[in-house]
Amino acid sequence: MLLPSSLLQNAVDSFTQLPGIGKKTALRLVLHLLKQDKANVEHFAETIAKMRTEIVFCSRCHNISDANICNTCSNSMRNQHLICVVENIRDVIAIENTQQFNGVYHVLGGIISPLDGIGPNDLQIESLINRVKKEEVHELIFALNPNIQGDTTIYYIQKKLTGLDCKVTTIARGIAFGGELEFADEMTLAKSLTNRLPVQQYVK
């Protein structure tokens, strides 16, 4: 695509580096910005640069934060003895949006995946073990994606926790709400039968 200005071309090229944005979409975004006030566009650019340069990660749970300790970790209304272990920040946001979890988090920053060259030392596993040792942790809930990498990570961490007095659980696998039995894969259906619940508990 030939553009009439190198400034325009550079801006379009910048946008196309973002995931899921092609040349036509990038041009649409840039022409939209071109119609806005200069002050607005400068504010837009500043916000993005500021976000990248000033954002910090919580030194305790490694979640995104505005300060050294994040809002969740410093909130005395939350159960600080219940830790939910997740792969990344997006998972924290997804769980927070359910508004059903009142504990705190631990963001691993990935999962063990030898094929991608990610080993235990690339993740925040050591700091999780230290938290369990130093803090009074009652329960560790693993909320990792249900695949080989996720299971490997759970297995690895559980071995590291041997001898420490801490309950370890994982989120339930089963048929999703709105899902249909006949289209469920065998493994999920089998697990949901094995881990069946008393009806009283289900409707609670």
Add this chain to the structure above:
Amino acid sequence: MLLPSSLLQNAVDSFTQLPGIGKKTALRLVLHLLKQDKANVEHFAETIAKMRTEIVFCSRCHNISDANICNTCSNSMRNQHLICVVENIRDVIAIENTQQFNGVYHVLGGIISPLDGIGPNDLQIESLINRVKKEEVHELIFALNPNIQGDTTIYYIQKKLTGLDCKVTTIARGIAFGGELEFADEMTLAKSLTNRLPVQQYVK
């Protein structure tokens, strides 16, 4: 959506102001930028701010430009006596991409649309008339969208040009390549019959 940091929240809010970008896409873009080098993200932000503050419009054709006179207008290889009149910058880019037009442009900046409160004085019509008066213009090609507003604009400008020695044409309407006759609207089909071409001219 609850986000763990106000910096993140501000960046996501900035992206959602762009057309076609919702909260989930905005979060995906922001988390992508968060994974990039600080220098990269600062460059991204600078490019956008610079584009908005430094871009200028060609004083002759009102197209986007890096200088007072755009590359097309200052290009002696192009036919400076053939002006294609378009609604906006996007139309210039579309026509340039065909690589079939060797003249210059005149960007009106919109079309006459009383319902949207856009009159002739909001557009670059006066400067087009002045160009025809001062420059040696052989032909004016209207490449406006085929609707009432486009036709009104052509009619208005043509009246203003009365008495000036300049050929005025409009791009051909007809069945698009790949289009099927049976699905074409009556008006297009009727026009394409009226304005039929000798086969020699068509296959040229």
